[in-house]
Amino acid sequence: xxTQKRHEIFTRLSSLNPNPTTxxxxxxxxxxxxxxxxxxxxxxxxxxxxxxxxxxxxNTPELILQLGLEGLKQYIQTIGLYHxxxxxxxxxxxxxxxxxxxxxxxxxxxxxxxxxxxxKTANVILNTAFGHPTMAVDTHIFRVSNRTGLAPGxxxxxVEQKLLKFIDKKFLLNAHHWLILHxxxxxxxxxxxxxxxxxxxxxxxxxxxx
Ligand code: SF4
Numbered sequence: 001x002x003t004q005k006r007h008e009i010f011t012r013l014s015s016l017n018p019n020p021t022t023x024x025x026x027x028x029x030x031x032x033x034x035x036x037x038x039x040x041x042x043x044x045x046x047x048x049x050x051x052x053x054x055x056x057x058x059n060t061p062e063l064i065l066q067l068g069l070e071g072l073k074q075y076i077q078t079i080g081l082y083h084x085x086x087x088x089x090x091x092x093x094x095x096x097x098x099x100x101x102x103x104x105x106x107x108x109x110x111x112x113x114x115x116x117x118x119x120k121t122a123n124v125i126l127n128t129a130f131g132h133p134t135m136a137v138d139t140h141i142f143r144v145s146n147r148t149g150l151a152p153g154x155x156x157x158x159v160e161q162k163l164l165k166f167i168d169k170k171f172l173l174n175a176h177h178w179l180i181l182h183x184x185x186x187x188x189x190x191x192x193x194x195x196x197x198x199x200x201x202x203x204x205x206x207x208x209x210x
Pocket of ligand 1: 067116147148185187188193194197198199200201203205206209
């Protein structure tokens with residue numbers, strides 16, 4: 001795909017939604033961190049149902065530690081892999097209190113040392129909580145990047161590097177939200193909604209739906 005097409009894709013996505021953000025509910029970097037850890041292989045809607053009840057009672061590392069492992073599980077048991085996620089969250093809270101004055105660190109290196117926080121989660125936190133122009137490639141972004149020809153790659157790392165290289169800097173901060181939302185609601189996994197797609201004429205996917 002050429003530069004002009006890429007530019008036009010983001011021009012259209014940005015005009016449709018000038019201020020995109022995550023669909024996870026949060027008010028602080030810590031709430032976002034816990035929500036992103038919970039969202040691995042789960043839906044944002046499912047995570048929001050759980051955190052709507054959890055956060056009014058416990059939305060700091062100290063309060064979650066006070067809740068205890070079993071107490072935390074009561075709130076997140078509807079979410080997939082909740083046993084291991086609960087353990088990661090408790091350990092993360094302990095490290096935040098002991099090593100980071102109960103604050104979420106804003107560097108990749110420190111974030112990735114927290115249990116349950118891999119590169120993708122760190123990218124989401126850096127981007128959405130701290131305004132870094134990172135690219136958190138999830139299943140939606142991977143699919144959209146390959147289908148459209150925007151940044152084809154065999155794995156998430158290749159797609160991430162290409163997106164960072166190819167996307168115009170002025171779009172980079174919001175690009176990951178635009179691509180996730182486009183993949184979630186339009187360029188869906190099973191049946192993309194090509195007839196209603198605002199970038200249909202720019203997309204290079206050969207099997208567009210009619
Ligand atoms: S035209 Fe179809 S395949 Fe291409 S981005 Fe739009 S929905 Fe996805």
